[in-house]
Amino acid sequence: MSTFTFTIIKPDAVRASNIGNILAMINKAGFRIVAMKYLKLSEQQAGQFYAVHAHRPFYSELVAFMSSGPIVTAVLEKEDAVASFRTLIGATNPAEAAEGTIRKLYAANVGENAVHGSDSDENAQIEANFFFSSLDRF
Ligand code: ADP
Numbered sequence: 631m632s633t634f635t636f637t638i639i640k641p642d643a644v645r646a647s648n649i650g651n652i653l654a655m656i657n658k659a660g661f662r663i664v665a666m667k668y669l670k671l672s673e674q675q676a677g678q679f680y681a682v683h684a685h686r687p688f689y690s691e692l693v694a695f696m697s698s699g700p701i702v703t704a705v706l707e708k709e710d711a712v713a714s715f716r717t718l719i720g721a722t723n724p725a726e727a728a729e730g731t732i733r734k735l736y737a738a739n740v741g742e743n744a745v746h747g748s749d750s751d752e753n754a755q756i757e758a759n760f761f762f763s764s765l766d767r768f
């Protein structure tokens with residue numbers, strides 16, 4: 631069954647001019663882009679998006695990083711989209727990410743790790759709704 635996931639190309643990957651490389655990998659892996667935006671989060675917006683991590687020791691670092699520059703957000707469609715995209719991006723820490731994954735290729739470290747990918751269908755919907763209305767999806 632065709633399902634959806636949500637992604638962010640993070641500020642480090644945008645700064646390194648890797649938007650095109652990452653979108654090419656997403657398309658080659660068979661994802662359809664349903665919605666897409668280029669924007670910059672305020673610290674408050676980044677804090678709200680990552681509120682589930684508020685108790686973790688790296689939260690303030692994460693919020694500062696995610697609001698440090700422009701990002702690309704997108705909704706992606708594919709069979710088994712959430713799991714398939716987590717496979718494509720690789721482990722959170724690029725040192726542990728499999729060869730050929732987006733994070734292995736483009737992430738610098740566990741914090742500045744190039745891309746976000748939803749971890750469940752429920753969170754994909756919550757995260758997509760944070761950035762997109764139904765009118766933005768094609
Ligand atoms: P993932 O993005 O793989 O789902 P998590 O949900 O655990 O990983 O963490 C969310 C984000 O927080 C990570 O993508 C990364 O940017 C940041 N992060 C995670 N762990 C650390 C850490 N130990 N130190 C700094 N930043 C971290």
Ligand code: MG
Pocket residue numbers: 747748749
């Ligand atoms: Mg996560």
